[in-house]
Amino acid sequence: MTIETRPFDPAVYLDSPEAMLAYLDGAFADGDAGEITDALGVVARARGMSQLAEETGLTRQALYKALSGDGNPEFATVLKVIRALGLRLHTEPASAA
Secondary structure: OOOOOOOOOHHHHOOOHHHHHHHHHHHHHHOOHHHHHHHHHHHHHHHOHHHHHHHHOOOHHHHHHHOOOOOOOOHHHHHHHHHHOOOOOOOOOOOOO
16 A cells, blocks of 8 residues: 655645744744745745735746745845845844853
8 A cells, every 4th residue: 555645835834924934933043045045935935926026026937946945046036035025134143052
């Protein structure tokens, strides 16, 4: 007997602004650029890539490529996406521990 599985898509579970924010906070806490880019892509898909493309002035294809796990978006693109998601970046001291 074989077990059928489906790929896990975290975007399905990001059904509120609070869930999206928590997901992004986790990615930013680790500080890995690839993980942050991927998390932005997941949140963008949860929010609606077409709507985000319109709000950023970028094409859907460009967003999918830039926000994939292998993407390497320019910082300006990341800022456009963050603004379109209704978020802003801020800094705080790193913990001494």
